[in-house]
Amino acid sequence: MLLSITWLTEFTPYTGSIDDLAHLLTMLGLEVEEIRHPFAHLDDFLVGRVTSCTPHPHADSLHLCSLDLGEGRIRDIVCGAPNIAADQNVAVAPVGATLPDGNMIQKVRIRGQESAGMILSEQEMGLGEDHSGIKLLPPGVAPGTALPQALSLDGAVFDLGITPNRADCLSVLGVAREVAAACGLPLHMPSISLQEDKQSASASLEVHIDDPKLCPLYQARVIEDISLGTSPDWLRWRLMGMGVRPINNIVDVTNYVMLELGQPLHAFDRSKVEGGKIRVARAKPEHSFQTLDGQDRTLTDEDLLIWDANRPIALAGVMGGANSEITESSTSLVLESAVFDPPTVRKTGRRLGLSSESAYRFERGVDQPGSSLALERAAQLISSLAGGRILQDRVRSEPRPWQPVQxxxxxxxxxxxxxxxxxxxxxxxxxxxxxxxxxxxxxxxxxxxxxxxxxxxxxxxxxxxxxxxxxxxxIPATLPRINKPLHPGPAPEQGMAGYEFLTRVKAWAQGLGLTEVITYSFVGGKELDQLGLPEADRVLVHNPLSADQNTLRTVLTPGLLRSIRTNADQGAASCRLFEVARVFTSQPESETTVQEHTRLGLVLTGHRHPHTWPFEPDEADYQDLKGVVENLMYSFGLQRCRFVRQTGHCFLSPGVVIQQNGEEIGFLGRVQPHLAKAAHARSPIWLAELDMDRLADRYARQQTVYRPWPKFPPVHRDMTLIAGPDVGFEQIQDLIRSEAEKGHLEDVRLIDLYQPPEQLERNLTLRLRYRHPAKTLTDKEVDAEHNALGQALTTRLPLRFPST
Incomplete structure (x- = not known):
């Protein structure tokens, strides 16, 4: 919201600096996002006094003027305006000044006469559309005065970020209340004194509200004998400073009062309100209605309309109708000040794609008792600026009066x-x-x-x-006291991963070189459809901001794919990303009908080592992502996982289920090519998601065992085995670990894998580490145990040693 500082001081006598006021408002929760100077383009313009005006000797339509610019500065300027005359105060752009259109004023010769400046019209100053003649200024202003000061234009305007709960601050009055309360200053309300006509408005107009919940208050004033025209300078320039385009004296007054007091108003042409009746009621299904912008809108029975006796004349709280618009031929009007149900206005505006300053305020709630003040204020201004007669009494219906709460x-x-x-x-x-x-x-x-x-x-x-x-x-910063147990793991938090555990997970991922992303919890139903996810699990948003955010995510994948696309569009083809966030699934039998889970999402695409020499073009693959998952388990002391191939995964191909103790804790695999193409990825996308709630529970329940450092050196032996395609390394590893219980085998690792061309068999090279806890092993002891292990492998599994 824009806030004129000059306007603010008319409500409360603040005398501090602009910067101090900006800091004060920001600390009060009304963040000043920007300080604007809407009329800064006029700073180089001056007030000039026309001391003489004579016809140009070589042009009938031009005048040779001599102007006093103050401090003894006299300038000769050639002017072609028909209303130029001596003894006038005018706006002057001296040599060196820049016009709003970007042209710089220079000293020139016009028909043989030197001209050192330019006398400006309203259009040339950027203050209106009138270019029929120069702008005449008040006679009492001293020559040489800066034009913004002479015209009392707003010098500084704040752009405030108003939070949705502070609807009361969507007006100059609302912000003035805050400043007055914080600084202990008085608050001056605008004085209102109406001169009502003897004719009664209620005799020719009545109001009926169908549903009090949708409209607790509707009131109106009838004003006759108005004269539509251009608003006075002070009103037009005040609106321009607040970013509102002046239209005419009626519309400008309604906008002015809305900005001043926060109450949206609307004016109907009285002659177009048929039957002397106003009714607030819902629209009919599939009803077509043309709004002020000339667009035909198809409505539903969820939309609220203002009707006359026969037809709708406005979309309540959003926009007026073209069939009741104030025009140049209008001579009377109905001035509306109402209170509408915020969710109804919000739904209508979002569904129709209509946004307006009025709807912005109605969506957040307006002051019901204060709407009467706004109506009277606007009626007074219209009467004074458009010459209208205010009929006696307000036409009013308030089926749900405002009740104060304690x-x-x-x-x-x-x-x-x-x-x-x-x-x-x-x-x-x-x-x-x-x-x-x-x-x-x-x-x-x-x-x-x-x-x-x-x-x-x-x-x-x-x-x-x-x-x-x-x-x-x-408020002083004080660290709270935290009692931490000696146990290194966090206590379980009602089945949800705790803050400490998730913080450690994020630190682990960052240490591994992954970049954290934070994505929206809201996704589009079409995104989930493209992933082939079931509709039964989805939680729909009742009032979505858009169709792209109408569902709560059931997996982290949509946000991760959008992150890949954003990076790819910016030229970052290689990404290593992670996200720790909640997903949501429908659970109708629960109290909240929604179940939340914390998940870890991992995604790799592009080169395996994109920023290191020798910049080999090898791409990240399944082994890289599987290694990341295994590193997570190892880093947190969790039991190792099993990776089971899954057929028919909805968006991964190939897909793998990650299991721990026979329980599924996540999935891993390559995103299907058509989805990777939609994400603008130039390489395959490898993605994994893990259930952090289950991992956090296991982490909290694990027992920490301390072992002394080994005192004796290890002995290493390598073993190469030939395995067919139906024998996995996991089978070999399980058998080795079972045999290790009988001897002194401490660890086994796969250090090389070779598959000859056009062959199905693979050569697996293992490195085994042996160590005795109480002595140093001899080569003879290690060789005996090593040979026995090889014999067991080739006997119990379809394996063989390479021939020598």
Whole structure:
């Protein structure tokens, strides 16, 4: 939201610097994202006094003017405007100034006469569309005054980041309340004094609301004998400074009051409201309605409309209808100020792709009692600027009046929660300045928040306000006391992986050279369809931001593939990524109907060593990713895994199930080629996902055993075996480990694998390590045990030694 500092000071007399105000608002939770200067392009322009104006000697349509620019500066300027005359104050662009269109003013000769500057029209200053003549300025301004100062233009405008819960700050008044409360300043409300006509509005117009939940309040003013025209300079320039394009005096007033007080308004042409009736009701299914932008919208029975006696005339809270628009021929209007159900407005706007400043405020909730003030303020301005007659009485229907709520508040609880020694008087003063009514009752107070603070619902909300006004940056940083057990693993947390365990997993992955990504929990149903994932497991989002985010992810794969695509599009073809995050599956029988699991996603694509010499073009493959998974188990002391080939995986080919103790803990494999192509990958994508909840449980329950360092040296022996395609290394490893229990074999590793061309058999070279805990083994003892192991392998498995 944009905030004019000049406008703000009209509500509260803040006198500090712009930078101090920006810091104050940011610390109050209203982050100043940018400081704009909307009229900075006028800084080089000056007020000039026309001391003489004579006809140009060589051109009938030109004038030779002499201008006083202050401080003794006299400039001769040739001007062709028809309304130029002596003794006028005008806007001047001196030599060296740059116009909004980018042209620089230079000293030139026009029909033989020197011209040192340019006298500006409204269009040439970028302040409007009028270029029929020069812009005449007030006569009392001294020559040489900077143009922004002479016109009282907004010098600085804040771009505020307003959080969704602070709808009250979507107006100048709302931010002024914050500044006044934080600085102890008074708040000045705009004065309103209406001159009502004797004719009653309720005699010719009535309001009916079908569903009070969708519209708790609808009220309107009828204004006759209006004259549509251009708004005065102050109003147009104030709107331009706030980023709003001026249209006409009626529309400009509604926009002005919305920015000032936060209440969206809408004006209907009174003659186009048929039957003297306004009805707030849902749309009919498949109803077509043309909005102000000229687009035909197909509605559903979930959309809310404003109807007259015969037809819809506006899309409630979103946009008006073309059939009731104010035009140049309009002579009377109905001015609407209403409160609409935020979810209904939000759904309609999202579904139709319509966004407006009005909808932005209605979606977050407007101040129901305050809507009357906005209506009266707008009616007064329209009457003064468009010459209208305000008919007596407001046409009003309020089937659900606003009811104040009482929130219990304990000062001691605020001290405990904030860890601050704030006394009762500070708490009382803070809440009172924020507009709350405080009723003190011993240790527990009853606080009634104002109608515009709909976010204050619980005691903790009030405590947050105390801390916010105290100053979040003033709260001292204190480390909490943490009691850690001697056991190295974290305690189980209700079946979910704990923070400490996940932090260690992330540190492990980063140490392995993987890059962490963080992706959205929301995915599109089409993404899950492309992966072939079942619909029964999905959790749909009731109010999605878009069709691409209408489902909670059931796997991490969609986000990882999007990350691959983003990197590939930026020229990073080789990626080693990981993500630790939650996935969600439907569980209707549970209390929340949703089950959450923490998962680790791993993905490799591209060169195995993309940034190291000799830059060999070998690509990452199954062995690389399998090694990463095995390294995870080894690093955390977990039992080794089994990798079982899986046929018919929905998006991996080949696919492998990762098992531990016969239980599936994840999957691994190559992403199917068409999915890798959609991710713009230039190499195969190898992906794995593991269940962190199960691994965290195993990690927490493992027993740590301390062994003394070995005192005697190991002895190594290599063994090469020839195996057919139906014998896996895992079978060989299992048999060796079972035989190791009988002797002194300590470890076995595969160090080489060779498969001759056009042959199915493979040569496997193993390195075995032998060690005795109480003495040094002799070569004779090792050879005997080594030969016995070889004999067992060739006898019990279809293996043989190479022929010599």
């Amino acid at each position: 929130v219990p508040f304990r000062p001691q609880r605020s001290r405990d929660l904030l860890a601050l020694d704030v006394d009762d008087s500070f708490c009382r003063q803070t809440l009172t300045r924020l507009g709350c009514q405080v009723q003190e009752e011993d240790s527990e107070w009853q606080v009634t928040p104002p109608s515009y603070r709909q976010d204050l619902e619980r005691e903790v909300d009030l405590i947050e306000e105390v801390g916010r006004v105290y100053g979040m940056e003033s």
